[in-house]
Amino acid sequence: MKNLKALILGFVTLIFAIYFLVDILFSKRSTKETNGALDHSMVDIETVIVQRSRSYTADTNKLAVLRFKLKNNRQIFEIKQRLEKIHDSRNELDAVNDGLKTSKNLSLSLKKNLIFNDFKVQQINADGLIIYDNTEDANNTSFLLFFLTIASSIFFFTIYFWPDNDNDFYFVL
Numbered sequence: 659m660k661n662l663k664a665l666i667l668g669f670v671t672l673i674f675a676i677y678f679l680v681d682i683l684f685s686k687r688s689t690k691e692t693n694g695a696l697d698h699s700m701v702d703i704e705t706v707i708v709q710r711s712r713s714y715t716a717d718t719n720k721l722a723v724l725r726f727k728l729k730n731n732r733q734i735f736e737i738k739q740r741l742e743k744i745h746d747s748r749n750e751l752d753a754v755n756d757g758l759k760t761s762k763n764l765s766l767s768l769k770k771n772l773i774f775n776d777f778k779v780q781q782i783n784a785d786g787l788i789i790y791d792n793t794e795d796a797n798n799t800s801f802l803l804f805f806l807t808i809a810s811s812i813f814f815f816t817i818y819f820w821p822d823n824d825n826d827f828y829f830v831l
Contacts, residue, residue: 699726
């Protein structure tokens with residue numbers, strides 16, 4: 659009797675691969691457009707402490723967080739960017755914030771999360787000028803995760819269907 663762990667892990671990773679493929683192919687369907695004028699916006703620097711699970715050390719990360727709200731919308735939108743240099747007082751989100759404050763009309767492209775009921779800002783268009791664009795990063799991440807899950811699924815199925823020493827290799831469809 660073969661161990662079923664590899665078969666179960668193969669199916670689980672295959673399901674995740676299908677999820678990422680749907681995300682890649684139908685990403686335009688999960689986007690939403692919102693227009694309006696800026697109500698308020700601000701950029702904060704936040705410190706996030708990540709505790710490592712098997713050691714007593716913790717990693718400290720600095721994030722620049724842009725929060726803004728449109729006048730016709732109740733939702734507060736949030737964009738996070740990791741700061742590589744702690745001493746850098748200006749970052750990319752400060753320029754986006756300046757563009758938000760000087761614009762009269764904003765158009766946001768939001769991507770809906772398929773699992774959770776929230777939206778992530780993909781693109782900000784201020785008076786016909788794109789001041790923030792995150793569409794390529796999201797697509798690259800989805801492609802990478804899709805290929806990693808397909809590769810791991812193939813790996814687990816290969817482990818499960820690998821022949822025993824006495825039997826010939828067979829593949830059942």
